[in-house]
Amino acid sequence: MTPRFVDFPDLSPEQRTEAARVLRDAFADRPEAFGDQAEDEVESFLSDEDRAAFAAVEDGRVVGWIGRVATYSHAWELHPLAVTPGRQRHGIGAALTRELEARAKAAEVITLYLGTDDEYGGTSLHGSDLYPDVAGKIAGVTATARGHAFAFYRRLGYEIVGLIPDANGPGKPDILMAKRL
Ligand SMILES: CC(C)(COP(=O)(O)OP(=O)(O)OC[C@H]1O[C@@H](n2cnc3c(N)ncnc32)[C@H](O)[C@@H]1OP(=O)(O)O)[C@@H](O)C(=O)NCCC(=O)NCCS
Structure with a gap:
């Protein structure tokens, strides 16, 4: 099924609640990421003028959503991206990302970037001391x-442009990725 994209202001109240649930469920293994702030996170994309988001909707249900934060004159942060666990690996995350890229390009944005944390051991960086030569560690990440998720973004053409060592505690870095549109 091909999802429909619906801008956040056009979601019904029920669909906004679903969007918060999708965020909470997608990051369930990392409750510190959103947890009880999922509703506030959804709300911020309706009230903050630097933020915008749209959802992937199937049969009236929100199955995923993506947001962007306008941070620079020519670069947006992709934040957040979440697909409900039961619908992951069906192309929804890629479709949302490609649609955001098209919208960014239309707005003359050159670079989309994001941070993807490794607080649980999903990459070879986890648990190691990245100093000295932090940048040198980028080449060997697996x-x-x-x-x-870094492997997902890499498939879509994003490359690692930086690491924030210990961003989530000792040995738990944030991985910064970017793509020229
Ligand atoms: C990461 C996430 C957004 C991907 O969305 P998705 O709809 O499952 O991904 P897609 O089906 O569109 O995948 C696109 C491609 O990436 C690959 N891929 C998806 N998730 C992957 C992963 N975790 N590791 C490696 N490859 C992955 C798919 O196999 C697919 O490859 P293909 O084009 O060769 O078939 C989704 O898994 C999710 O919401 N995860 C939890 C929240 C999260 O981590 N968000 C990002 C934090 S920055």
């Missing part, structure tokens, strides 16, 4: 058997 996903572990647990898998990590």
